[in-house]
Amino acid sequence: MKEILIASLLGIAVLAADILKLRKFIFPISIIGLLGIIVSCIVDWGHNEIPFAENGGMLLFDNFALSFTLVLAVIALFWFVLTRDSFSNNSGQTDIYALILFSLCGGVIMVSYTNVILLFLGIEILSIPLYVLAASDRKNILSNEAGFKYFFLGSFASAILLFGLALIYGATGSFDINIIADKAAQLGGTSTLLMVGSLLVFIGFAFKVSVAPFHLWAPDVYQGSPTVITAFMATVVKTAAFGGMYRIFSGSLYSFIEDYNLLIAMLCGLTLILANFIATRQQNAKRLLAYSSISHAGFMMGGIMMCGTFPAKYLLFYILAYSLASLTAFAIFQKVSAMQNGLEDTDAFKGLVRRNPLMAGAMTIALFSMAGIPPMSGFMAKYFIISEVLKGGYLWLVIIMILSSVVAMYYYLKIIMAMFSPIENAGRMVISSTQKVFYILLATLMIALFFGAAFLEVIVW
Amino acid sequence: MLALVIVLLPLLFAGLIFLAGANLSRTLAMAGGISQLILTLVCIVIFKQGDPNQLLAFKQDWIGPLGMSYNFSLDGTSLVMSLLTGLVLPLIIYSSFNKAFKNPHIFYGLMLLMAGAMQGAFTTSDGLFFYIFYEFALIPIYFIILIWGSGENRAKVTMKFFLYTLFGSLFMLIALLYVYQQAGSFKLARLYEAGQAMSGIEQAWVFAGFFIAFAVKIPIFPLHTWQPSTYDAAPTAGTMMLGGIMLKMATFGLIRLVLPMVPVGVADYGSWALGLCAISVVYASLMALNQKRYKLLIAYSSIAHVGLLAAGILSNNAQGIQGGLFEMISHGILTVGMFFVFDIIESRLGHDDMKKMGGIRDVNPLFAFLFFVLVMGSVALPITSGFVGEFLLLIGLNQYSTALVVVGGLTVVLGAVYMLRAFQLMMLGPANGNTSGFSPLTTHEKTVLILVVVLVLGLGIYPAPILELSEPAVQNILLGIF
Numbered sequence: 001m002k003e004i005l006i007a008s009l010l011g012i013a014v015l016a017a018d019i020l021k022l023r024k025f026i027f028p029i030s031i032i033g034l035l036g037i038i039v040s041c042i043v044d045w046g047h048n049e050i051p052f053a054e055n056g057g058m059l060l061f062d063n064f065a066l067s068f069t070l071v072l073a074v075i076a077l078f079w080f081v082l083t084r085d086s087f088s089n090n091s092g093q094t095d096i097y098a099l100i101l102f103s104l105c106g107g108v109i110m111v112s113y114t115n116v117i118l119l120f121l122g123i124e125i126l127s128i129p130l131y132v133l134a135a136s137d138r139k140n141i142l143s144n145e146a147g148f149k150y151f152f153l154g155s156f157a158s159a160i161l162l163f164g165l166a167l168i169y170g171a172t173g174s175f176d177i178n179i180i181a182d183k184a185a186q187l188g189g190t191s192t193l194l195m196v197g198s199l200l201v202f203i204g205f206a207f208k209v210s211v212a213p214f215h216l217w218a219p220d221v222y223q224g225s226p227t228v229i230t231a232f233m234a235t236v237v238k239t240a241a242f243g244g245m246y247r248i249f250s251g252s253l254y255s256f257i258e259d260y261n262l263l264i265a266m267l268c269g270l271t272l273i274l275a276n277f278i279a280t281r282q283q284n285a286k287r288l289l290a291y292s293s294i295s296h297a298g299f300m301m302g303g304i305m306m307c308g309t310f311p312a313k314y315l316l317f318y319i320l321a322y323s324l325a326s327l328t329a330f331a332i333f334q335k336v337s338a339m340q341n342g343l344e345d346t347d348a349f350k351g352l353v354r355r356n357p358l359m360a361g362a363m364t365i366a367l368f369s370m371a372g373i374p375p376m377s378g379f380m381a382k383y384f385i386i387s388e389v390l391k392g393g394y395l396w397l398v399i400i401m402i403l404s405s406v407v408a409m410y411y412y413l414k415i416i417m418a419m420f421s422p423i424e425n426a427g428r429m430v431i432s433s434t435q436k437v438f439y440i441l442l443a444t445l446m447i448a449l450f451f452g453a454a455f456l457e458v459i460v461w
Numbered sequence: 462m463l464a465l466v467i468v469l470l471p472l473l474f475a476g477l478i479f480l481a482g483a484n485l486s487r488t489l490a491m492a493g494g495i496s497q498l499i500l501t502l503v504c505i506v507i508f509k510q511g512d513p514n515q516l517l518a519f520k521q522d523w524i525g526p527l528g529m530s531y532n533f534s535l536d537g538t539s540l541v542m543s544l545l546t547g548l549v550l551p552l553i554i555y556s557s558f559n560k561a562f563k564n565p566h567i568f569y570g571l572m573l574l575m576a577g578a579m580q581g582a583f584t585t586s587d588g589l590f591f592y593i594f595y596e597f598a599l600i601p602i603y604f605i606i607l608i609w610g611s612g613e614n615r616a617k618v619t620m621k622f623f624l625y626t627l628f629g630s631l632f633m634l635i636a637l638l639y640v641y642q643q644a645g646s647f648k649l650a651r652l653y654e655a656g657q658a659m660s661g662i663e664q665a666w667v668f669a670g671f672f673i674a675f676a677v678k679i680p681i682f683p684l685h686t687w688q689p690s691t692y693d694a695a696p697t698a699g700t701m702m703l704g705g706i707m708l709k710m711a712t713f714g715l716i717r718l719v720l721p722m723v724p725v726g727v728a729d730y731g732s733w734a735l736g737l738c739a740i741s742v743v744y745a746s747l748m749a750l751n752q753k754r755y756k757l758l759i760a761y762s763s764i765a766h767v768g769l770l771a772a773g774i775l776s777n778n779a780q781g782i783q784g785g786l787f788e789m790i791s792h793g794i795l796t797v798g799m800f801f802v803f804d805i806i807e808s809r810l811g812h813d814d815m816k817k818m819g820g821i822r823d824v825n826p827l828f829a830f831l832f833f834v835l836v837m838g839s840v841a842l843p844i845t846s847g848f849v850g851e852f853l854l855l856i857g858l859n860q861y862s863t864a865l866v867v868v869g870g871l872t873v874v875l876g877a878v879y880m881l882r883a884f885q886l887m888m889l890g891p892a893n894g895n896t897s898g899f900s901p902l903t904t905h906e907k908t909v910l911i912l913v914v915v916l917v918l919g920l921g922i923y924p925a926p927i928l929e930l931s932e933p934a935v936q937n938i939l940l941g942i943f
Contacts, residue, residue, distance in 0.1 A: 368600065373596060373597075373599075373600065373627075374592075374593040374596050374597050375593060375597055379593070386638065387638055387641075387642075390638055390639070390642060391642065398635065398638075399635065402631045402634065402635060403628075403631070405627075405631065406624060406627055406628045406631060409623070409624060409627055410620070410624055413620050413623060413624070414620075417607065417616045417619075417620065420604070420607055420608060421616065451523075453524060454522075454523050454524045456524070457524055457525065457526050457527070
């Protein structure tokens, strides 16, 4: 519960700081607050706290919730540090920080609910600030389009999800996931109402995590939104959505996953094929990264598909490995693009190794990690999912996953090639020493997590 | 413990070189190469004494429940491969001293990083780690070619190389995972056990997966198309790494993973693979005959030689495997020598068009003589190392099938044709305007060539130590003992 309180109070504190003309404290306060969330996650570990238990309790901070919250906070922390100087001459900094923190608060609720109404509230708290943020580059028509599109399709998805929840309530008579689980076990696969409800909930989530064929909003929204916001959407939002999805589908609605396993596998395959092949045709680097992000959703969907036997910690490991790499990529793209008057073409990366070798190195590691080349964390992440899917008997899906990794490597190499191609009179790109430290930290983490995958076996929840 | 050290040592040196900066990079790289050689020799001595203190094995759980472990051990075959790295790596590093690289610390750092990865693949007894090292070695060489390579379209060439190899090795990953599902562990001994217990048709599929991966890297027709352009675009030291050591990961993989894991698959379907090897040998030899440029000639001749090498290993008998192991060392050393000759010619003439050369022997007899010894090694004349390797390979093939040995013998015959033709075009005849100013060899160039020639002759005259080293391990593979 502390985590939600800290996140929401932090958002209010940021707004208050602006009113009190203490704008320069906004950044340090946010960092301290996020560190507070991280610490409280560690302190609460293993306590299984149920806030307001006397009134029924709609949240449960078990180790699942705490570890997802921890990852959310860590990614948010990296986001704050890496994007800091893009706000230097932007008066909207306060609003954006506050909205980001409220959105984070929604994310924490999405991974810790035990009552599906709270799940819906979490999604809305997460999404509504994001609709605003997507359109926050007010003078840019693409950003406006992104905000509108995201709002329109996002509310559509929320409505479908809510409808699904209502049907599930109709079938089981409860909003509590434990009671739903009991009822669902009694009903088995016989209840059409429950199955249709589950399907609608699944579709609602599929929209949020951008799995094909529900991904069509993602490229436009990712491309149109300001890059820093895209970085947030591609990481924190995906983490929260997959956390929320795993929480409900591995327990209460597992019969749906069991009965429609093949369908989900086909969606995985479709996502991987579509996203990767369309990505190869992209000139715009931001759109390319958007499609790459969709293809990763296809991979993570493989984890959801196998959630009966696939421990959530492996899914979280994938999310963490992907988020670190993705955040690095978007943050560096933002700097590179800003330096060249908003050029978003892959050519914007040309000569980055001359401009700033450290950033080129970090970007290379991030791209190799996303492609799943050892010894980067992305390899272990993909390995866990692939080996689980193979155990499930889906050899064809494994082959699609592996071949799509080669296709993905192709478009990642395009960026790498651009970075290492020489250009005339490349100006240096200067970044603050804090950022240098964080890029080194991120690069090290992306490699260290490969070996650190061993700790997954130690963690029990 | 030493098995771990021998893998970490080059990686450690790579880190040192990255940090130490441009000035110290050469010295450190050389020190890294030499210490690799010394450590290998120490390991061989310990191995000969029977390793009473278990110094040559290292085992530590990584992800225990999933059967993944840091598992390194040096047996006879691994030691031969270490010797290959230990001999060839310092040679390559030393041979590159005549070049001034931009950012030498990055260049040499990447070289040692790559050497570490390859040494890891040669030493590990864990299937997953073999795959990890196999794939990881790709990253440094990709950057070596991309940054220090030559040619306008090298970005495209490197991309083709990278994707091709990655595409191939993913088939290995699928095959490996399939066997792992039944073994529950990546330990090689467990993988062998599980692999041998599989039905014939399963073994055939697993064999196919591994073979595709290795056939790309070796390379074997029709998966060789990346090789000539990549060899051409790479800086000479990079080409030497590729041809001298890197492709041996694949031929070693055949010995280490394929033969013991899927013996029935190899017995049933090995003839298909051998057929491809034979096509590869003939095709590459014919291509080599028609090359105008020396570097491409060497690239194609390399395909022919390693085609024979792979065929010998897949014939799955003692002579074939022993010959394969020996030929790996011999081919590694000869590759360095041949590409160094390219370097010498290119630095003086600015091109490597053989038609425009001629008469270099008159101008520079010492160079012509040293080159001639290398040519003899390449065409497998007795008392050169090439002879020992290829002769054993041919005996091995002969036991498998007489038809194949005829095709295999063609490598030697055709090899003699195109190598001698090249020698004639380049060295003999009257000197022309291009070559009359061919300056004498520098001390550095002499040293490298003489070292290579001494090794080629030395191993040709006295090959016994290497053959003895690997013999027990090869017998174990054939008997299915692990």
